[in-house]
Amino acid sequence: MxxxxxxxxxxxxxxxxxxxxxxxxxxxxxxxxxxxxxxxxxxxxxxxxxxxxxxxxxxxxxxxxxxxxxxxxAAPQATAPAPAPTSTSTPAPVQQFAQVQPIDKPVTKPVTAPAPALKTNQMSVTLKPGEGTEIKLEMLKGKTVSYEWTATGGLVNYDTHGEPYNGEKGYFHSYNKGKQVKSNKGEFTALFDGTHGWFWRNRSNKDVTISLNTTGDYLSVKQ
Structure with missing residues:
Protein backbone atom coordinates (compact mmCIF):
# COMPACT_ATOMS: atom_id res chain seq x y z
CA MET A 1 0.00 0.00 0.00
CA ALA A 74 -55.56 25.79 -28.22
CA ALA A 75 -57.74 25.27 -31.33
CA PRO A 76 -61.27 24.05 -30.41
CA GLN A 77 -62.14 20.54 -31.52
CA ALA A 78 -65.01 20.28 -33.99
CA THR A 79 -68.02 18.37 -32.71
CA ALA A 80 -70.44 16.41 -34.88
CA PRO A 81 -73.98 17.88 -35.06
CA ALA A 82 -76.70 15.99 -33.18
CA PRO A 83 -78.98 13.92 -35.43
CA ALA A 84 -82.35 15.46 -36.20
CA PRO A 85 -85.29 13.85 -34.31
CA THR A 86 -87.37 11.41 -36.32
CA SER A 87 -91.05 12.24 -36.51
CA THR A 88 -93.45 9.35 -35.72
CA SER A 89 -96.72 11.29 -35.92
CA THR A 90 -99.43 10.16 -38.38
CA PRO A 91 -99.67 12.40 -41.49
CA ALA A 92 -102.81 14.54 -41.70
CA PRO A 93 -105.42 13.45 -44.28
CA VAL A 94 -105.30 15.19 -47.62
CA GLN A 95 -108.29 17.47 -48.15
CA GLN A 96 -109.97 17.79 -51.53
CA PHE A 97 -110.55 21.28 -52.92
CA ALA A 98 -112.36 22.48 -55.97
CA GLN A 99 -110.07 23.35 -58.87
CA VAL A 100 -109.54 27.09 -59.23
CA GLN A 101 -108.32 28.67 -62.42
CA PRO A 102 -105.08 30.61 -61.78
CA ILE A 103 -105.02 34.33 -62.51
CA ASP A 104 -102.17 35.36 -64.76
CA LYS A 105 -99.83 37.82 -63.07
CA PRO A 106 -96.75 39.48 -64.45
CA VAL A 107 -93.55 37.61 -63.57
CA THR A 108 -90.90 39.67 -61.82
CA LYS A 109 -87.29 38.49 -61.78
CA PRO A 110 -85.31 38.93 -58.53
CA VAL A 111 -82.66 41.63 -58.68
CA THR A 112 -79.21 40.25 -57.83
CA ALA A 113 -76.37 42.44 -56.62
CA PRO A 114 -73.36 42.55 -58.95
CA ALA A 115 -70.39 40.43 -57.89
CA PRO A 116 -67.57 42.46 -56.31
CA ALA A 117 -64.65 43.26 -58.61
CA LEU A 118 -61.55 41.22 -57.82
CA LYS A 119 -58.28 43.04 -57.17
CA THR A 120 -55.08 42.12 -59.00
CA ASN A 121 -51.59 43.17 -57.95
CA GLN A 122 -48.04 42.47 -59.13
CA MET A 123 -45.22 43.13 -56.66
CA SER A 124 -41.51 42.36 -56.36
CA VAL A 125 -38.96 42.66 -53.56
CA THR A 126 -35.22 41.94 -53.38
CA LEU A 127 -33.72 40.24 -50.31
CA LYS A 128 -30.04 40.42 -49.40
CA PRO A 129 -28.33 37.36 -47.84
CA GLY A 130 -29.96 36.58 -44.48
CA GLU A 131 -32.69 39.21 -44.97
CA GLY A 132 -36.45 38.57 -44.54
CA THR A 133 -39.61 40.48 -45.48
CA GLU A 134 -43.42 40.24 -45.53
CA ILE A 135 -46.23 41.18 -47.94
CA LYS A 136 -49.71 41.13 -46.37
CA LEU A 137 -53.27 41.49 -47.73
CA GLU A 138 -56.05 42.94 -45.61
CA MET A 139 -58.94 40.45 -45.95
CA LEU A 140 -62.32 39.74 -44.40
CA LYS A 141 -63.36 36.30 -43.16
CA GLY A 142 -64.50 33.95 -45.94
CA LYS A 143 -62.83 35.89 -48.78
CA THR A 144 -60.47 34.02 -51.14
CA VAL A 145 -57.27 35.02 -52.95
CA SER A 146 -55.24 33.22 -55.62
CA TYR A 147 -51.49 33.79 -55.76
CA GLU A 148 -48.23 32.79 -57.41
CA TRP A 149 -44.69 33.85 -56.50
CA THR A 150 -41.24 33.05 -57.90
CA ALA A 151 -37.74 33.57 -56.44
CA THR A 152 -35.02 34.61 -58.91
CA GLY A 153 -31.35 34.24 -57.99
CA GLY A 154 -31.69 31.58 -55.29
CA LEU A 155 -33.97 29.59 -52.97
CA VAL A 156 -35.92 30.98 -49.99
CA ASN A 157 -37.79 29.82 -46.89
CA TYR A 158 -41.42 30.97 -46.69
CA ASP A 159 -44.50 30.90 -44.47
CA THR A 160 -48.01 31.77 -45.72
CA HIS A 161 -49.99 32.84 -42.64
CA GLY A 162 -52.63 35.21 -41.24
CA GLU A 163 -53.00 37.35 -38.13
CA PRO A 164 -56.44 38.50 -36.82
CA TYR A 165 -57.24 42.10 -35.98
CA ASN A 166 -56.84 42.71 -32.25
CA GLY A 167 -55.63 39.10 -31.79
CA GLU A 168 -53.42 37.86 -28.98
CA LYS A 169 -49.80 38.98 -29.25
CA GLY A 170 -47.77 36.43 -31.19
CA TYR A 171 -50.80 34.43 -32.47
CA PHE A 172 -51.01 33.58 -36.17
CA HIS A 173 -52.45 30.81 -38.37
CA SER A 174 -50.13 29.17 -40.92
CA TYR A 175 -51.74 28.12 -44.23
CA ASN A 176 -48.56 26.51 -45.64
CA LYS A 177 -44.77 26.90 -45.49
CA GLY A 178 -41.56 25.47 -46.91
CA LYS A 179 -37.75 25.61 -46.88
CA GLN A 180 -35.36 26.20 -49.79
CA VAL A 181 -38.17 26.72 -52.33
CA LYS A 182 -38.00 28.48 -55.70
CA SER A 183 -41.73 29.16 -56.22
CA ASN A 184 -45.22 28.48 -54.89
CA LYS A 185 -48.79 29.05 -56.07
CA GLY A 186 -52.32 28.29 -54.91
CA GLU A 187 -55.17 29.96 -53.06
CA PHE A 188 -56.46 30.31 -49.51
CA THR A 189 -59.64 31.51 -47.81
CA ALA A 190 -59.32 33.89 -44.86
CA LEU A 191 -60.37 32.22 -41.58
CA PHE A 192 -60.86 35.58 -39.84
CA ASP A 193 -60.78 39.35 -40.42
CA GLY A 194 -57.15 40.46 -40.48
CA THR A 195 -53.93 40.48 -42.49
CA HIS A 196 -53.00 37.42 -44.55
CA GLY A 197 -49.90 36.92 -46.67
CA TRP A 198 -46.33 35.73 -46.92
CA PHE A 199 -43.00 35.88 -45.06
CA TRP A 200 -39.79 35.07 -46.96
CA ARG A 201 -36.21 34.60 -45.71
CA ASN A 202 -33.15 34.52 -48.01
CA ARG A 203 -30.74 31.89 -46.65
CA SER A 204 -28.35 32.02 -49.62
CA ASN A 205 -25.16 34.07 -49.95
CA LYS A 206 -26.45 36.28 -52.80
CA ASP A 207 -29.37 38.60 -53.52
CA VAL A 208 -32.75 36.99 -54.35
CA THR A 209 -35.69 38.80 -56.03
CA ILE A 210 -39.24 37.60 -55.30
CA SER A 211 -42.07 38.40 -57.76
CA LEU A 212 -45.64 38.01 -56.40
CA ASN A 213 -48.96 38.04 -58.34
CA THR A 214 -52.26 38.11 -56.42
CA THR A 215 -55.90 38.06 -57.54
CA GLY A 216 -58.84 37.99 -55.14
CA ASP A 217 -61.32 39.73 -52.88
CA TYR A 218 -59.07 41.71 -50.53
CA LEU A 219 -59.09 45.28 -49.23
CA SER A 220 -55.49 46.44 -49.58
CA VAL A 221 -51.84 45.36 -49.81
CA LYS A 222 -49.18 46.15 -47.18
CA GLN A 223 -45.43 45.52 -47.24
Missing amino acids: FNTPLPTVNELPSTRRLLRSTVIAILVAAGLLVTVVMPSEYAIDPTGVGRTLGLTQMGELKLILAQEALAEA
Whole structure:
Protein backbone atom coordinates (compact mmCIF):
# COMPACT_ATOMS: atom_id res chain seq x y z
CA MET A 1 0.00 0.00 0.00
CA PHE A 2 1.40 3.39 -1.05
CA ASN A 3 0.76 6.59 0.84
CA THR A 4 0.41 9.62 -1.41
CA PRO A 5 2.11 12.65 0.13
CA LEU A 6 -0.17 15.60 0.80
CA PRO A 7 0.62 18.81 -1.15
CA THR A 8 2.43 21.50 0.78
CA VAL A 9 1.02 24.98 1.31
CA ASN A 10 3.31 26.35 -1.40
CA GLU A 11 1.95 23.86 -3.94
CA LEU A 12 -1.71 24.86 -3.38
CA PRO A 13 -3.13 27.64 -5.66
CA SER A 14 -3.26 31.03 -4.01
CA THR A 15 -6.48 32.89 -3.22
CA ARG A 16 -5.63 35.45 -5.90
CA ARG A 17 -5.24 32.73 -8.53
CA LEU A 18 -8.55 31.13 -7.54
CA LEU A 19 -10.37 34.48 -7.76
CA ARG A 20 -8.84 35.18 -11.17
CA SER A 21 -9.89 31.74 -12.48
CA THR A 22 -13.43 32.27 -11.14
CA VAL A 23 -13.73 35.70 -12.81
CA ILE A 24 -12.44 34.29 -16.13
CA ALA A 25 -14.98 31.42 -15.97
CA ILE A 26 -17.83 33.86 -15.25
CA LEU A 27 -16.82 36.11 -18.17
CA VAL A 28 -16.58 33.14 -20.56
CA ALA A 29 -20.01 31.85 -19.45
CA ALA A 30 -21.56 35.32 -19.85
CA GLY A 31 -20.04 35.66 -23.32
CA LEU A 32 -21.44 32.29 -24.40
CA LEU A 33 -24.85 33.20 -22.96
CA VAL A 34 -25.04 36.49 -24.89
CA THR A 35 -23.50 35.31 -28.18
CA VAL A 36 -24.73 31.67 -28.42
CA VAL A 37 -27.49 30.66 -25.99
CA MET A 38 -29.73 33.76 -26.17
CA PRO A 39 -29.68 34.06 -30.02
CA SER A 40 -30.18 30.31 -30.67
CA GLU A 41 -32.87 29.71 -28.02
CA TYR A 42 -34.75 33.03 -27.72
CA ALA A 43 -33.78 34.99 -30.91
CA ILE A 44 -32.28 37.72 -28.68
CA ASP A 45 -29.04 39.02 -30.20
CA PRO A 46 -27.75 42.17 -28.43
CA THR A 47 -24.24 41.88 -29.96
CA GLY A 48 -25.12 40.87 -33.56
CA VAL A 49 -22.75 37.90 -33.41
CA GLY A 50 -25.62 35.41 -33.29
CA ARG A 51 -27.10 36.66 -36.61
CA THR A 52 -23.66 36.53 -38.24
CA LEU A 53 -23.26 32.89 -37.11
CA GLY A 54 -26.85 32.01 -38.12
CA LEU A 55 -27.92 31.34 -34.51
CA THR A 56 -30.51 34.14 -34.32
CA GLN A 57 -32.37 32.71 -37.35
CA MET A 58 -32.42 29.35 -35.56
CA GLY A 59 -33.97 31.00 -32.51
CA GLU A 60 -36.62 32.77 -34.66
CA LEU A 61 -37.57 29.45 -36.26
CA LYS A 62 -37.87 27.82 -32.81
CA LEU A 63 -40.20 30.60 -31.65
CA ILE A 64 -42.40 30.24 -34.77
CA LEU A 65 -42.63 26.45 -34.27
CA ALA A 66 -43.49 26.92 -30.57
CA GLN A 67 -46.23 29.45 -31.42
CA GLU A 68 -47.71 27.08 -34.01
CA ALA A 69 -47.74 24.24 -31.47
CA LEU A 70 -49.54 26.44 -28.92
CA ALA A 71 -52.06 27.59 -31.55
CA GLU A 72 -52.81 24.00 -32.61
CA ALA A 73 -53.19 22.89 -28.97
CA ALA A 74 -55.56 25.79 -28.22
CA ALA A 75 -57.74 25.27 -31.33
CA PRO A 76 -61.27 24.05 -30.41
CA GLN A 77 -62.14 20.54 -31.52
CA ALA A 78 -65.01 20.28 -33.99
CA THR A 79 -68.02 18.37 -32.71
CA ALA A 80 -70.44 16.41 -34.88
CA PRO A 81 -73.98 17.88 -35.06
CA ALA A 82 -76.70 15.99 -33.18
CA PRO A 83 -78.98 13.92 -35.43
CA ALA A 84 -82.35 15.46 -36.20
CA PRO A 85 -85.29 13.85 -34.31
CA THR A 86 -87.37 11.41 -36.32
CA SER A 87 -91.05 12.24 -36.51
CA THR A 88 -93.45 9.35 -35.72
CA SER A 89 -96.72 11.29 -35.92
CA THR A 90 -99.43 10.16 -38.38
CA PRO A 91 -99.67 12.40 -41.49
CA ALA A 92 -102.81 14.54 -41.70
CA PRO A 93 -105.42 13.45 -44.28
CA VAL A 94 -105.30 15.19 -47.62
CA GLN A 95 -108.29 17.47 -48.15
CA GLN A 96 -109.97 17.79 -51.53
CA PHE A 97 -110.55 21.28 -52.92
CA ALA A 98 -112.36 22.48 -55.97
CA GLN A 99 -110.07 23.35 -58.87
CA VAL A 100 -109.54 27.09 -59.23
CA GLN A 101 -108.32 28.67 -62.42
CA PRO A 102 -105.08 30.61 -61.78
CA ILE A 103 -105.02 34.33 -62.51
CA ASP A 104 -102.17 35.36 -64.76
CA LYS A 105 -99.83 37.82 -63.07
CA PRO A 106 -96.75 39.48 -64.45
CA VAL A 107 -93.55 37.61 -63.57
CA THR A 108 -90.90 39.67 -61.82
CA LYS A 109 -87.29 38.49 -61.78
CA PRO A 110 -85.31 38.93 -58.53
CA VAL A 111 -82.66 41.63 -58.68
CA THR A 112 -79.21 40.25 -57.83
CA ALA A 113 -76.37 42.44 -56.62
CA PRO A 114 -73.36 42.55 -58.95
CA ALA A 115 -70.39 40.43 -57.89
CA PRO A 116 -67.57 42.46 -56.31
CA ALA A 117 -64.65 43.26 -58.61
CA LEU A 118 -61.55 41.22 -57.82
CA LYS A 119 -58.28 43.04 -57.17
CA THR A 120 -55.08 42.12 -59.00
CA ASN A 121 -51.59 43.17 -57.95
CA GLN A 122 -48.04 42.47 -59.13
CA MET A 123 -45.22 43.13 -56.66
CA SER A 124 -41.51 42.36 -56.36
CA VAL A 125 -38.96 42.66 -53.56
CA THR A 126 -35.22 41.94 -53.38
CA LEU A 127 -33.72 40.24 -50.31
CA LYS A 128 -30.04 40.42 -49.40
CA PRO A 129 -28.33 37.36 -47.84
CA GLY A 130 -29.96 36.58 -44.48
CA GLU A 131 -32.69 39.21 -44.97
CA GLY A 132 -36.45 38.57 -44.54
CA THR A 133 -39.61 40.48 -45.48
CA GLU A 134 -43.42 40.24 -45.53
CA ILE A 135 -46.23 41.18 -47.94
CA LYS A 136 -49.71 41.13 -46.37
CA LEU A 137 -53.27 41.49 -47.73
CA GLU A 138 -56.05 42.94 -45.61
CA MET A 139 -58.94 40.45 -45.95
CA LEU A 140 -62.32 39.74 -44.40
CA LYS A 141 -63.36 36.30 -43.16
CA GLY A 142 -64.50 33.95 -45.94
CA LYS A 143 -62.83 35.89 -48.78
CA THR A 144 -60.47 34.02 -51.14
CA VAL A 145 -57.27 35.02 -52.95
CA SER A 146 -55.24 33.22 -55.62
CA TYR A 147 -51.49 33.79 -55.76
CA GLU A 148 -48.23 32.79 -57.41
CA TRP A 149 -44.69 33.85 -56.50
CA THR A 150 -41.24 33.05 -57.90
CA ALA A 151 -37.74 33.57 -56.44
CA THR A 152 -35.02 34.61 -58.91
CA GLY A 153 -31.35 34.24 -57.99
CA GLY A 154 -31.69 31.58 -55.29
CA LEU A 155 -33.97 29.59 -52.97
CA VAL A 156 -35.92 30.98 -49.99
CA ASN A 157 -37.79 29.82 -46.89
CA TYR A 158 -41.42 30.97 -46.69
CA ASP A 159 -44.50 30.90 -44.47
CA THR A 160 -48.01 31.77 -45.72
CA HIS A 161 -49.99 32.84 -42.64
CA GLY A 162 -52.63 35.21 -41.24
CA GLU A 163 -53.00 37.35 -38.13
CA PRO A 164 -56.44 38.50 -36.82
CA TYR A 165 -57.24 42.10 -35.98
CA ASN A 166 -56.84 42.71 -32.25
CA GLY A 167 -55.63 39.10 -31.79
CA GLU A 168 -53.42 37.86 -28.98
CA LYS A 169 -49.80 38.98 -29.25
CA GLY A 170 -47.77 36.43 -31.19
CA TYR A 171 -50.80 34.43 -32.47
CA PHE A 172 -51.01 33.58 -36.17
CA HIS A 173 -52.45 30.81 -38.37
CA SER A 174 -50.13 29.17 -40.92
CA TYR A 175 -51.74 28.12 -44.23
CA ASN A 176 -48.56 26.51 -45.64
CA LYS A 177 -44.77 26.90 -45.49
CA GLY A 178 -41.56 25.47 -46.91
CA LYS A 179 -37.75 25.61 -46.88
CA GLN A 180 -35.36 26.20 -49.79
CA VAL A 181 -38.17 26.72 -52.33
CA LYS A 182 -38.00 28.48 -55.70
CA SER A 183 -41.73 29.16 -56.22
CA ASN A 184 -45.22 28.48 -54.89
CA LYS A 185 -48.79 29.05 -56.07
CA GLY A 186 -52.32 28.29 -54.91
CA GLU A 187 -55.17 29.96 -53.06
CA PHE A 188 -56.46 30.31 -49.51
CA THR A 189 -59.64 31.51 -47.81
CA ALA A 190 -59.32 33.89 -44.86
CA LEU A 191 -60.37 32.22 -41.58
CA PHE A 192 -60.86 35.58 -39.84
CA ASP A 193 -60.78 39.35 -40.42
CA GLY A 194 -57.15 40.46 -40.48
CA THR A 195 -53.93 40.48 -42.49
CA HIS A 196 -53.00 37.42 -44.55
CA GLY A 197 -49.90 36.92 -46.67
CA TRP A 198 -46.33 35.73 -46.92
CA PHE A 199 -43.00 35.88 -45.06
CA TRP A 200 -39.79 35.07 -46.96
CA ARG A 201 -36.21 34.60 -45.71
CA ASN A 202 -33.15 34.52 -48.01
CA ARG A 203 -30.74 31.89 -46.65
CA SER A 204 -28.35 32.02 -49.62
CA ASN A 205 -25.16 34.07 -49.95
CA LYS A 206 -26.45 36.28 -52.80
CA ASP A 207 -29.37 38.60 -53.52
CA VAL A 208 -32.75 36.99 -54.35
CA THR A 209 -35.69 38.80 -56.03
CA ILE A 210 -39.24 37.60 -55.30
CA SER A 211 -42.07 38.40 -57.76
CA LEU A 212 -45.64 38.01 -56.40
CA ASN A 213 -48.96 38.04 -58.34
CA THR A 214 -52.26 38.11 -56.42
CA THR A 215 -55.90 38.06 -57.54
CA GLY A 216 -58.84 37.99 -55.14
CA ASP A 217 -61.32 39.73 -52.88
CA TYR A 218 -59.07 41.71 -50.53
CA LEU A 219 -59.09 45.28 -49.23
CA SER A 220 -55.49 46.44 -49.58
CA VAL A 221 -51.84 45.36 -49.81
CA LYS A 222 -49.18 46.15 -47.18
CA GLN A 223 -45.43 45.52 -47.24
